[in-house]
Amino acid sequence: MSKRSPETEPVLWRIGEVAKLTGVTTRTLRYWEELGLLRPSNHSQSGERLYVATDLSRVTRIRKLQDLLGLSLAEIQAVLGTEAVDVLDRVHSEIDAVDLSPSRRKELLDEGIVANDQLLARLDETLSRIQAFRDERAAVAGRLRKSRAELDEKPKAGAANGSRAARR
Amino acid sequence: MSKRSPETEPVLWRIGEVAKLTGVTTRTLRYWEELGLLRPSNHSQSGERLYVATDLSRVTRIRKLQDLLGLSLAEIQAVLGTEAVDVLDRVHSEIDAVDLSPSRRKELLDEGIVANDQLLARLDETLSRIQAFRDERAAVAGRLRKSRAELDEKPKAGAANGSRAARR
DNA sequence: GGTCTCATTGACGTTTACGTTATACTTAGT
């Protein structure tokens, strides 16, 4: 019935360890906290920030939203609704979730599902926009190679004329 | 042999028109010029900037590189090598390309092909990174819905217990 | 030919997302 499990790792990381593990600086971690974007789940009695596993994954999630979607921290704050999305992690580590009533649990799950689906939709939209741009460029690549091939095929054409192949 | 074609549109746009057509502000256009990122191809005798069609498409290309790939203007400047990529446009409007020697034309084409291919590679890389993130989130979505379904199926389980289904 | 609209060149201001000291206090190792 005790809270202590036998072979659990530190479970709590200091800010410098988090920095090394995630690749973000301590300054950035404090800054994000200042914005309300990431609050360490624990503190030592002396005031040191102590992060848990879900905090770490939140860090990497924030970075991905920045890098992959180009979201501002304000937008990320909206997307990550302060709690709902963390359910995504917590729900599967029953350690933390044990003290939730089933109804509250259900609530959080629904919230998390909605948030996650919105994120998914956004990812898909971004993907298709980039895909469209990619297709444009691929088409250009094809035309360029064709032009280039024509230049090699018939270099005998008048010097003042370019590739006029099937134009009009 | 004259340079004037019969029924061509204005062909030259003032900065305000470019702004409305492309959606970027006049300030931004001047700023980009300051960086050497976009030089209007013409000027009126009074010093007004006059843009041509390839300038316009360069504007939208810059914006896409910013928005879709999150590149800095410095990176964009590198990617768009000041001339090579513009060949992509110019090469197909033979109007401008007529006065190029075939050898120079070939040179520019090869340059353009390389640049465009690099851009394509970068797009593909970005696509796969986002795709990976998307897949992660899709997997989470599945697990969440499963957890949610289990909560509905057997609400009779102990209140202190969550979804323990097939765990270990 | 006065008024409007748009453009030009400065120059200073702003926001975002941190970096960089500075100073003081814990914690960790020997």
Place this chain on the structure above:
DNA sequence: ACTAAGTATAACGTAAACGTCAATGAGACC
């Protein structure tokens, strides 16, 4: 216990990418 390394708060600095005046000038219109 002493020293080195890590952390805390606070405050100032910075780079990128523009926004926002301000003063001035050229064109267009009635």
